[in-house]
Amino acid sequence: MSAAxxxxxxxxxxxxxxxxxxxxxxxxAGRPVSLTELESALDTVDKSGIFRTLTLFKEHHLVxxxxxxxAVRYELCHSHDDERDDDLHPHFYCExxxxxxxxDGTAIPAIPLPDGFLSVSVNYIVKGICPSCR
Numbered sequence: 639m640s641a642a643x644x645x646x647x648x649x650x651x652x653x654x655x656x657x658x659x660x661x662x663x664x665x666x667a668g669r670p671v672s673l674t675e676l677e678s679a680l681d682t683v684d685k686s687g688i689f690r691t692l693t694l695f696k697e698h699h700l701v702x703x704x705x706x707x708x709a710v711r712y713e714l715c716h717s718h719d720d721e722r723d724d725d726l727h728p729h730f731y732c733e734x735x736x737x738x739x740x741x742d743g744t745a746i747p748a749i750p751l752p753d754g755f756l757s758v759s760v761n762y763i764v765k766g767i768c769p770s771c772r
Contacts, residue, residue, distance in 0.1 A: 660680065726762075727742050731764070
């Protein structure tokens, strides 16, 4: 059994060829990728199949999504909590090449919320120019 199959199965998802291809593409990307980028990388899987797979993965906490102002991007979760996504970390969006990078190991500052509010997720994006584009 491949690493992708094991990961998919560990999240209670039946591994199919398309699901394994999407999980492998996300793992090999090494950064958050958009649906369009996945579609380009996976020319044997149609856009709707990729989207359905990402939706299923998100429901089972196998991926999380980031809205970076340019696109919704997806990445594999490093934590594997069945109840919520504890894989909260900021991201960097390059305004020149339009790539989004994980800033693993960088803490997201605590945001005090008024009474009665419950935080479910955080989308923390730093925008600028990446080292490759400088």
